[in-house]
Structures are given as structure tokens and as C-alpha cells.
Amino acid sequence: MPPTFRFPFRSRSRIASEVDEELELHLAMVAAHLRAEGWSPPDAEAEARRRFGDLDFTRAYCRDEDFRREKEKSRMIVVDELRNDVLYALRGLRASPGFALIALATLAFGIGANTAIFSVVRGVLLAPLPFTTPDRVVRVWESNKTLGIAQGTFSEPDFLDVRAESRLASTIGGYFFADGRSGVDLKDGGTPEHLSAALVTPGFFETLKPHPLLGRTLTTEEGTPGRNHSVVIGYGLWKRRFGGDVHVVGRSVTLDGEPFTIVGVLPQEFTYPASQSLDVWMPLSFFGPDAIGRGRASHFVSVIARLNPGVTTAQFQTELAALASRLSSGYPENAGWDAARVTTIRESIVGEVRGPLLVLVAAVALVLLITCVNIASLLLARATARQRELAVRAALGAGRGRIVRQLLTESLIVALLGGMLGALLGYAAVRALVAAGGVQLPRGSELHVDGLVLLCAFAISLISGLLFGAMPAIRAAGPALERKLRTDTRGSVGSGAQAQRLRGALVVSQVALAVVLVVGAGLATKSFARLLSVDPGFHPEHVLVERLSIPEESSDSVRGPAYYASVLDAVRAVPGVEAAGSVRDLPTRGVGEMRRAAQLGLPLANGAADASVQLHHISTDYFKAMGTRLESGRDFQATDRHGAPIVLIVNEELAKRYWPGEGAAGKVLHVGNTDLQIVGVVQNIHQNGLSEPVEPTIYIHALQNLRGAMSIVVRTKGDPMRLANAVRHAIWSVNRNQSLMEVTTMENVLGSAVARQKLLAWLLGIFGVLGLLLGAIGIYGLLSFAVTQRRQEIGVRAALGAPASSVMRMILGQGMALAFGGVIIGTIAASLLTKQLQAQLFGIRPGDPVTFAEVIAVLLGTAMLASWSPARRALAIDPVTAMRQD
Amino acid sequence: MARQALGLLQGTVDVLILKTLSWQPLHGYGISEFIRQETNGDLAVEDAALYQALHRLERKGLVESEWGVSDANRRARIYSITPDGRKQLRSEVIEMRRYMSALFRVLEPA
Secondary structure (H helix, E strand, C coil), rough: EEEEEECCCCCHHHHHHHHHHHHHHHHHHHHHHHHHCCCCHHHHHHHHHHCCHHHEEEEEEHHHHHHHHHHHHHHHHHHHHHHHHHHHHHHHHCCHHHHHHHHHHHHHHHHHHHHHHHHEEEEEECCCCCCCCCHHHHEEEEEEEECEEEEEEEHHHHHHHHHHCCCEEEEEEEEEECCCCCEEEECCCCCCCCEEEECCCCCHHHHCCCCCEECCCCCCCHHHHCCCCEEEEEEEHHHHHHCCCCCCCCCCCEEEEEEEEEEECCCCCCCCCCCCCCEEEEEHHHCCCCCCCCCCCCEEEEEEEEEEECCCHHHHHHHHHHHHHHHHHHHHHHCCCCEEEEEEEEHHHHHHHHHHHHHHHHHHHHHHHHHHHHHHHHHHHHHHHHHHHHHHHHHHHHHHHHHHHHHHHHHHHHHHHHHHHHHHHHHHHHHHHHHCCCCCCCHHHHCCHHHHHHHHHHHHHHHHHHHHHHHHHHHHCCCCHHHHHCCCCCCCHHHHHHHHHHHHHHHHHHHHHHHHHHHHHHHHHHHHHHHHCCCCCCCCEEEEEEECCCHHCCCCCCHHHHHHHHHHHHCCCEEEEEEEEECCCCCCCCCEEEEECCCCCCCCCCCCCCCEEEEEEECCCHHHHHCEEEECCEEEEECCCCCCCEEEEHHHHHHHCCCCCCCCCCEEEEEEEEEEEEEECCCCCCCCCCCCCCCCEEEEHHHHHHCCCEEEEECCCCHHHHHHHHHHHHHHHHHCCCCCCEEEHHHHHHHHHCCCHHHHHHHHHHHHHHEEEEEEEEHHHHHHHHHHCCHHHHHHHHHCCCHHHHHHHHHEEEEHHHHHHHHHHHHHHHHHHHHHHHCCCCCCCCCCCHHHHHHHHHHHHHHHHHHHHHHHHHHHHHHHHHCCCC | CCCCCCCCCCHHHHHHHHHHHHHHEHHHHHHHHHHHHHHCCCCCCCCCHHHHHHHHHHHHEEEEEEEEECCCCCCEEEEECCCCCCHHHHHHHHHHHHHHHHHHHHCCCC
């Protein structure tokens, strides 16, 4: 070890006087020499000076050199001391690997979890939207209380009326976009590709005002029929299909068989209204009334608006509600659509995930709190344990500042290393979250660990290191040190007991925080388990899904059904296929077409209210392929084709609601002047998602009422993905140019529908386990330490004949007392905090007493386990050696 | 003392000091006397240059000083050479020998 002992530095005046003294001595010696040669004393002195040369300059020069040397030396010593401190700290950490490991792991997890969650929050909730003045942009809905629709889309005529009459918005735009369902076929000689598309009205781009990467957005004239063959493409398509060509503007592409001119490219971050990426924005007017119904009953336009400066969402909502109410009394189709709803566009984009994200933020903040408490407790224990060592160092002459600095260095090193590990962990976690994809967060593709989040993580680790390092360091270096050296080692006298009390308080708060976290974890996991235990109404195992849209040229009423049937037949002929059918909207992926019960001639007389009814277009064998039970009647058959009497299948919910106790099979609905016979009743399918109630549903045979999009579902023997290629080639054997939108399994479809709940359950689960672990470490650490400190006391007790069980009871009792305190505080806190979880839970109440009881049991059990080993160690203390020590 | 002492080439003072101190620790006056005696007065180091060089060398860590007692029983700053100084001296001597022999190959061709 390099010497830590040194002389104090020389001051500037000291240096000056030393130089003077040296030079005077020289002159005196020369003068003496000259006198010896016979010079008179005054002459000798003058001669000595003359011979010396420039005395004043030399004096200044020497002083300066000496001063510079002194400064360099002191700097070197500081560096040296710092190096020593770091080495000393590292050696100290190596000497107690348990402490180092626990501290590092604690920090790494705490900071890692926080880095990850805050990166997500920042990316999703806080990052600016890629619009101009996004604060003025709002999303608008029409509401229908009768149908229970709070956020409904507009019909095109309603939209046009609202746009013409609103005074509070500077622009209003509309679009049609259904994730995974609105799209167009791109053919340019390469592989046919189905592009995701948003169909937009004039006003859409004027409202959002994105800044195109190349070219421009669509103009108002380009929204009118005849001039609407212009398209704006997204960043992903531009890179993928056009290799990022900067001269792409002006080029022509064939979409759904028609030539379009590319007028602009939008930047990567602009994907509205899609959440992740979008290929093309094209004029809505391109799709004629035969493709999308344009009557007032056909609600499909999503509406956005840019408010005039100073206008609030509430004012705009009032204006729109008045307009809607006027329309609703003016047109019979608008009955009930008499209200409107307005939210900021940010709210409409991230509102759904804000709740779960804020829950995660709260949880991760709790983890951070526990982390800090744990670190504080660890450092405090360490400083207490090292008091003797420090006292010895102080006695040997180490300054108080030096000791504080050494302890601080140690905690800073731990904090920095922990922070680095945590940053790495957080980085990996964000990568994993993005890769998982199933997270389905809006703007999820933009997620990354950014500098600010990392900086915060480091700041947190540094501050915690300083704070929790300084506290014990200052205490340890206090005047009590010498007393410590003189008196202590006899049990928990003086400052030792004080530190133990402080640590006790820390452990109690740790347990309390753990209770809150574990309750949250328990509720989220149970909620997720309950969600998964819901019978979806079909068996997703072994079901392959291939989605396609029937090409424009094959979609008329004659060729369409033939094409549809031949594709299905080709798929059914693939070896290994047990059954194949199709549906327009897969369960959890869409709600079909909405009709009102009264429109469909459903009997409302039985006391059933008018409600929205889902209409789904399916093929024969759809239920067979899905594994959905036919409750009564029959399935569709090949003979139910175009021209034959139209037949329907309904779900149990509809049958129960409109013909309670009677059964629906055989009933006839009169719609207009057509009679529709219900031929079968099927098991309820959770079409809107597992957590949503099943709505009354009618299935209609697609061959009798064709729709352009179809998802082919194939029940296979064994792994469905192994048949994916064969099925694809079967489809291409019918039409080589058929584009496929998606090839997946029904299990994936269902999985992605619950991905968010799954993520929440997993993350809260992980945080809960972390909380539990840290709490256990806290109790264990405190008790082990207490046992070590009280060795002699325990030894004396044992020597005086205290039975082993009483010693054991004493230690366990100490641990359990802390645990009980923590559990009581934690339970109260949890019962207050978990109320915020309400919206995220399915099938379980936030105050669920069973969960609370379980958590309390788990925590007390963990506390018992953590106390056990220190208690055993106390038992093993040999009274003789214990008392003889020190 | 009749002959005029030679002026010194640049950098030579440093080498002379280091060489002197390599024999024994000395104070400034002692160093100056030693050089004069060794060269029979042919080389004279100006006192100002000597002290400047000593303090410069000390800053560079080639010599170190401490306060001791002179022959006349006065407090004097005594210089001694450091290990780094010895190393420096060796390489300076080699360098100087090369320089001189090159110089004399030109001045006095054989």
C-alpha cells in the first residue's frame, strides 16, 4: 500500500523565504571566500553580487519553479488518494461479496426496471405527436345512448354536415381505417402485396398537418371523384418497396387494379391512424358506394378536427352535440344519434394504455423506493459493523474527512456499478418489450431507451449512493468514534442500538412496500388467469389463419361467390386439413357489421330492449374449423347459395334474449320484404375480446351475401403452421396473384388480444417478486446482523441456562414483530392504492379479501423464512467462545 | 585565475549539475566550487544559471533537496540526485558524446 502519510504542503510565503535563504547563504559563502582572498568586506559583498548575475530574476524564477512543483505534487497526492480510496473501496467490497452482490443486484433491478418502464412511458405518453400544434387537434365521436354507443363513428352524410356547419373548428377531416382490414392490393410486377391503407377525406391532412418527408400530402381536389388517383405513402413502404428512392414522387403504382400517382412520403413517426406503421393514405372517394355504404345508417367515418385558437374541447363538444341532435330529429336513420363526444387526439391515441402504464409507473416507483431503503439499510449495517475498524483508522491518524470520503467512495462505486448494470438491464428490457411486439402499444415502434431516461437512472443511483452513503459515513466518523473504541463491543450499547432502531424502521417500510407490490401482482395475475379461463366459444388449438381480400376483378355478385368457394375448396383439399371455413372478422379482431335489433325484425315485444346486433359473414364449416358447438338446428350447407332462400344462424345470446325459453331455430325474421329463416343456434363466441360481454350475433352465409375480405380458418392435425405453406399454395393454385395479408394461428390471434393484460400481469408479477425478495433480504440482513452483534448477550443467556427455544423465540420474535408492523401498514396502503387498478382488472375486485389474505400469509411466511437462518445461528453460539471474544 | 573561463553551451549546465550530484549531495555553492575545481577553472557556471537550473531540475524530479547543515554550520539547502536524474544523466552523456564526435568529425577530419 502506498504511503498515505505526508507533510503538509508548503505555503507560497514559505517557498519564497526558503529561496531567499538559499540565495543569501550562497552570496555569504562567496563573499567569505573573497574576504579570504583579501577583499574588504563591503567590496567582497558587492563582488559576490556582481558575479552572481541577475539576482532578482533568479529569485523569481526559483520561487516560481518551486511553487509549480508544490502544486503538481499536491495534485498527484490527491489523485493518489482518490486511487487509494477506490482501491480501498473495491478491496472492501471484495472482502464482503455478500454485501456487494446484494447491493449491486438490488440497484441493478431497481434501476433497470425503472429505466425500462420510464422509457415506455416517455415514448408512449410523453413524446410529442408528429403533428403541428397537436394540442389543438381533437378526435370526435357521435354517441347513441339507445344503442349504448358512447364513441361511435359518423356516417358520411353526417360527417359532411358537421364539417360544413361547425364554426369552432378550423378544419375537420375524416378517415376510414380498420387495423389489418382496410387495405389495397399493390401490383407492380413484383410479389403481390396487400398494403395497409387509411382512406381519408379532404381535411384529414389539413387537420393533422404532418411534415412530409418528400412531396406533399393530398389536396382538397384530390378528394373528389375523377381526380382522386393520388396517394401518399408511408416511410415503411417507401423503404421496403422503393428502396428509399428520393425521386419516388410522381411515380405511378397500381392499387386495386387502378393507377395511382405517388404525391408524397410521410416520415417514419407519422403513422396516424395506425398505431405502428401504415403503407398508404388514399382518398376515401376512390371507394364507391358499392364498396362502402354511404347512407346515414352506415357509420364508418372516424372524425378529427383542428380547433380554432382558444376553443376548448368542451365548447366544441357542445356545438357538435347540438348539430347531432338536429340531425337526429331530421333523419329517421339518425334516431338516437343525438350526442357527441370530443377528446384530445393524444387522449384518443394513448388513453387506453395510460391507465395500465400509470399503474406500472406506480409499481416501479415502489420498487425504486424499496431499492433505496434496501441500500440505505445495507450501508447502515455495514458502517455499524465497521465502526471498530474505522475507530482504529481514526486513532491511527486518518482524518475525519478522509474516513467520510472513503465510505462515500465505496457507496458511490456501488451506486455507479449498480447504475450501469441497471442501465444495461433496462436497455435489454426495452429491447425485449419492443421485440415482443405483442405489447401493442400505440407508437410502440418508436420505443427506445433515450439519453434523458438513462441520465435520470444514473442520477438516481448517484443520489442514492451519496445520500445513503453519507448518512452512515457521517455518523460513523462522528465524535462517538473514540468512545466506540474505548467502551464498545459489549452488546448493543450506544450508537449500535440507535442504528438498529433506524434499520428496524427501514425494514418495516420495506415490508409495507412489498405488501403493496405483491397485492398488485396478485390481483393482476389472478385477473389475467380469470381472463384466460373464459371460454372463448371456440378451440384455438390447431387452427391456422390466412387472411386475404378478394380481388376487385373477382368480387362481383357472379364471379365473387365462385371464387370464394373455389379458394375454400382448394384449401380443404390440402392433406392434413380437417376442416376449413372463413369469416370476415376473426374473433377479437372485429365486431362485424352492426345492425339494430329493431331493423332486423327481432321481436322486441318480449321486453328485450333495442340493442346493436352483430352481423358476421361466414362460410360453411366455419364453426367446425373453429370448434364452436352447434347448440341446435343445422350449420350452413353448400345448397344455401346465392339465389336460394337466405338462412341465418344466431348465437345463444341472441336466442336467449329474444326468444327466452323457446329456442330460436326455425324462427323467421322479416327484413323489408325478405324473410330470413334462422336454421341454427351456436355457442357464444367472445367476438369483442375475452373481457367483453357477448353481444347478440347473427351469422349469414357469405355465399348468399358476399363481403370482400375473408379470414380462412383451417383446423389441422398437429402444428398448424406446418400446413401454412401448403394452404398458401392451394390459394395460389386458384389465383396466382392473390395477396395474403396475414398467416398466423388462432392461438396467436387470441394471444395478441390479451397481450396487454398478459404484459401487465407479468410485469406486476415480476415487481411483486422483486419486492418480496428485497423485503426478505431486508429482514434477513437485519436479523443476521443483530445476532452477530448480540453474540455475547446470547452467550450469557445460554450460559445462565436459558433454554434454546427461548433464544430462538427471541430472534424470531424480533423478525416477526417487524414483519407484522410492515404488513399492517402495507395492507392499509394497498387497500387504498389498488383502487387505482380497478379499470385494469377482470373478474376480481381491487379489495379482494382472498388475495389480501394470501399476500399477508406469503409475506409473513417469507419473513419467518428470512428469520429462520439467523435464529439457527444464534442457537449455535457457544457461550464460552462468545463471552471470551474481544 | 588569469585565463577567462569558457561560456557554456546550452543544456550543459544541467548535465554538469547532475554529474556533480552523482558523486555526492551538495549545496549550490558546493556544486559551483566542485565544477570549477574539476575543470581547473576552465568551465565556470554562472551562479544565476546554476540556481535556476537546480530549481528547474528539482521540479522535473531529477534532483531533490532538503535542508541540512553546511560546513560552516549554517542551514543550507542540500541537493541530491534522484533515480530519474541518474537515468537522465546517462542518456544525456550518450547524446552529448554523439554530438561532440559528430562535431569534431567535421572540425578536425582525421
